[in-house]
Amino acid sequence: MTVHGGIGQSMKRKEDARFIRGKGNYVDDVKLPGMLYLDIVRSPYAHARIKSINIDKALKVPGVLAVIRGKDLEAANLSWMPTLMSDRQMVLPVERVMFQGQEVAAVVAESRYAAADGVAAVEVEYEPLPVVVDPRKALEPGAPILRPDRKEQTNRIWHWEVGDKKGTDEALKDSDVVVAEDLYIPRIHVSSIETCGCVAAFDTMGKLTVWMTTQAPHVIRTVFALVAGLPEHKIRIISPDIGGGFGGKVPVYPGYVIAVVAALKTGHPVKWIEDRSENIQSDSFARDYRITAEVGATKDGKLKALRVKTIADHGYTDAAANPSKFPAGLFHIVTGSYPFEKAFVEVDAAYTNKPPGGIAYRCSFRVTEAAYTIERMVDILAHKLGMDPAELRMKNFIPPASFPYKSALGWTYDSGDYPAALRKAMDLIGYEELRKEQQEKRKRGEYMGIGISSFTEIVGAGPSQTFDILGLKMFDSCEIRIHPTGKAIARFGTKSQGQGHETTYAQILAEELGLSAEDIEIEEGDTDTAPYGLGTYASRSTPTAGAAAVMAARKIREKAQKIAAHLLEARPDDVEWKDHKFVVKGSPGKSKTMQDVAFAAYTNHPQGMEAGLEAVDYYDPPNLTFPFGSYICVVDIDKETGEVKIRRFVAVDDCGTIINPMIVEGQIHGALTMGFAASMLEEIEYDENGNIQGGSFMDYLLPTAVETPRWETAKTVTPSPHHPLGAKGVGESATVGSPAAIVNAVVDALSPLGVTHIDIPITPWKVWKILHEKGEA
Amino acid sequence: MQLEGTFGLRSPRERVFAFFLDPKDLSTCIDDEHTIEVVDGDHFKGTVKSGVGFIKGTFTWSAAVVERVTPERARLRVHGSGMGSGFDIDATIEVSEAQGTATVRWRADVAISGPIASMGARLMGGTIDKKTSAFFENARKRLEGAAADLAEESVRTL
Secondary structure, eight states: OOOTTOTTOOOOOTTHHHHTTTOOOOGGGOOOTTOEEEEEEEOSSSSEEEEEEEOHHHHHSTTEEEEEEHHHHHTTTOSEEEOTTSOEEESSOSSEEOSTTOEEEEEEESSHHHHHHHHHHOEEEEEEOOOOOOHHHHTSTTOOOSOTTSSSOSSEEEEEEEEOHHHHHHHHHHOSEEEEEEEEEEEEOOOOSSOOEEEEEEOTTSOEEEEEOOSOHHHHHHHHHHHHOOOGGGEEEEOOOOSOOTTTTSSOOHHHHHHHHHHHHHSSOEEEEOOHHHHHHHSOOEEEEEEEEEEEEOTTOOEEEEEEEEEEEOTTSOOOOOOTTOTTTTGGGTTTTSOOSEEEEEEEEEOOSSOOOOBOSSSSSSHHHHHHHHHHHHHHHHHHHTOOHHHHHHHHSOOGGGOSEEOTTSOEEOOOOHHHHHHHHHHHHTHHHHHHHHHHHHHTTOEEEEEEEEEEOOBSOOOTTTOEETTEEOOEEEEEEEOTTSOEEEEESSOOSSSOHHHHHHHHHHHHHTOOGGGEEEEESBTTTSOOOOOSOTTOIIIIIIHHHHHHHHHHHHHHHHHHHHHHTSOGGGEEEETTEEEETTEEEEEEOHHHHHHHHHHSOOTTSOSSOEEEEEEOOSSOBOOEEEEEEEEEEOTTTOOEEEEEEEEEEEOBSOSOHHHHHHHHHHHHHHHHHHHHTOOOEEOTTOOEEOOSTTTSOOOOTTTSOOEEEEEOOOOOSSSTTOBOOOTTHHHHHHHHHHHHHHHHHHGGGTOOOOOSSOOHHHHHHHHHHTTOO | OEEEEEEEESSOHHHHHHHHTOHHHHHTTOOSOEEEEEEETTEEEEEEEEEETTEEEEEEEEEEEEEEETTTEEEEEEEEEETTEEEEEEEEEEEEEETTEEEEEEEEEEEEESHHHHHTHHHHHHHHHHHHHHHHHHHHHHHHHHHHHHHHHHHHHO
16 A cells, blocks of 8 residues: 655645745734834944943834843843853843944834834944954954953864874875865855744733744743743743744844843733844854865875864854854764775864854754865865876775774764765766866867765764753654544654655655555644754754654554554454555455554553554654765856856765655755855955945845756665664755865866866856956956 | 045145134035034034935034144044944044145045945945045135135235
8 A cells, every 4th residue: 555645755745835825824924912013223333332322212212112222131131141052142232242233222112113213213322342353363362352251361262173183194294195275165144035033922821922933942942941030831932934944043043032021021922023134144154164174195096184274253152053062063074975094173263243153054063164175175186186086086985885984083974875976976967078078178278167076964963972952962853643533643843944844754654654644734843732852954854853753653553553453353463564554464455554543542442551542752863864965067167257157067965765855856956056156156254344245135145046057966875774764864965065066166167277276155256367367368 | 444635736734724624614525415513623513414325314423633733734533323334434634835735635544334334335435435535625626716715815905
């Protein structure tokens, strides 16, 4: 019996029925009686002392009911709050502002317009202070101390290292060839379609409900309880539909807390919704890594050692959302798909006068930075050795027979077949023919490049012995209840932001329970009803909550088997789950469906057995999962304008067992587009005064369908041996893997001019300047 | 952002120097709609309606003469705020004279902050350059006009 919507079927997304008809329910759709609106006064300065805040005029604006300042919060010990990385961030400042766009005061009014007018009427007097925007300068002796509130009077937040330093130094010394490069991965922003916001309301019994744009509602509730001192059962966080998260909706933003305070102060529900520029200018950023990498190899191209030194710009506070034991995230996956004998990584994090940074922009905790580094360096080595980059990779890949494989930096890769993925990509794109074409074009003075990226991801955080956030172990959960008529509801600790959980989870359960996916309702995001979980980010939902769904379903099957045996008048041991139903062994005609069992669970269950059919599972993954892929990009460069045209891009992904091929393909298309955006368009810079350059969509460029290349996707399937379905997760793979393929292609095109590296984003201006300097444009 | 320029004109040095420290004279050089109020001999304040491109609004500002070496050199600091943005100008004017011609050397460090600086980033340099140049060009014209008037008056007196 094939179940409708079982694993491997490209069923259409259940949630799209409401999304494509404009029937989604987002935070800004929440409207409560008597609701007030909150708007925020923001700092024009990147670093300044607050001399005074005059709110008299603001309070006279018609409709304005209250203005909240840092000193108002200070009385309740709420002017600061913890970040998810055990640093502190200001809710509202009392003495100093630390970045342009920082929250300074908040106005509560009867309408959003009145609130905005009130914001304009708040008079703040500042005394500008020295601004530090470059993390390298922040770490220099004599740099102004940006966080005098800390015991450690330095701008160095932390130093973190992993690997064998001495052994790596020696291996590099012993290498025939060493290549080194400085790579800058600039600050970028997730720019979800929906900005952040919330509605906070206290009921008559003092219970707080907050509808908010969060990827991790349960963690947020716990943080709220700890920060505000409210009993956790008196807090309900509801994440309704979310218009994209990509890591940017994991942190706790001051606006959330201020809205709660405003609701408490006024006795009314209070709504806070960021506008687009507020979102880009003040919410957490991604990347901003300055990396120096060195790779040592033998003269015939055998990789030996990798040394990486990085300066991480975290802005004025460390508000990244990394697992607590990994302040630089999982950056030490930087050895990638290669069996380096020795490796050493060190990262120094610095404070600057910028908004908090370091979140994972559709990448599992600094994995894009890692994959970009190693895949760029392998290409640089190939050019140095005069080897084909594909040949160098094939020569060095971790052999398929070596899995599970322990890397030089401590990870145990679950499974992989890297040569197969690259071979497939090469065949699909016609690699050898393209190289011949490139030779011909080079003779004619044309610039065509071919770039490869054979990346390894690391997702599914994570095993409880090493993974936690603020001490909360990174398990995830599923609770299933099958109703008497064979329909079901399943609740999860994760929260979809567009990934398609309502479909993917239903398909997993359909497969495991023999029900139609259409008959299974999926619910997430309400802390009053869903089991505790750590949320959705870092491609962790299918590896953790998806596994919890399987385990909970199997617990149900265990009980259901006894009920089926009762109905079939057989011994439980004589009944087996086969072909999505319970069958008496050796008598295929004697069977009961899950629907039959469900009805009996409430009407005719065996004596002594509890009624009902439900189960919960908190899944603690034994290891992370390691999706991988090989991408090949072909570019042509216009010599006159510097424009890079991506002619073809083949993406071969391996995310283990695929639940819904259509959703996976959609995820890959979206992530490829985001990787393309980071490679070619996106960058947020600051001038020397800390003014953000790129604080609106006029200046911060996102690709539209016009700029986006046509993606060609394919797959290999190497199941994870430890996941109950063999699934690995896929949401971020293409964001992680694609930038290196694009940059490698551009550098390959320009390599006859002696170009070895170009920092992203590769704009036409950058390329044209190179061509112009070389006399080619 | 640093800007500087030099211009010469046939006008007495003392007159040129006094012009740049007289709020009423300075007022005639600002193209944007504005108000100006004298607090005391070294402090002025007012409002100005200005912006970058389509992003325009009213700023309140205050200026202080922080250095005055009559009739050679003066330094002014101007601070303004409005629209959630701010600007700070540190301007130095040096006036020299040779053979009846006064030479004005000016230098201005301009720092803009807030949404004006970030939203209008691509237009900022050109706008500041344009407004600053217009200010000093207006000053030159006013001073030259005053010199011509003075010359005409001298002729009439004779």
